[in-house]
Amino acid sequence: MGLYYFLLMFIGIVLLVRGLFKNDGTKKIKIVYIVVGVIIIILSIILLMPGTIFEW
Numbered sequence: 156m157g158l159y160y161f162l163l164m165f166i167g168i169v170l171l172v173r174g175l176f177k178n179d180g181t182k183k184i185k186i187v188y189i190v191v192g193v194i195i196i197i198l199s200i201i202l203l204m205p206g207t208i209f210e211w
Contacts, residue, residue: 160202163195163198163199163202164203167194167195169192170195171188172192173192174186174192175189
């Protein structure tokens with residue numbers, strides 16, 4: 156199961172980097188990429204913690 160959480164973290168990092176460094180969209184779209192990326196990274200870190208209450 157840990158592999159899926161690392162993949163989830165990688166997707167979050169990709170979205171965060173895209174929101175920070177790509178200049179092809181409006182500011183609102185960049186903010187959405189950044190917020191979704193941060194939420195996905197936080198969720199994957201919580202799921203990777205041993206003994207977490209969010210085990211699926």
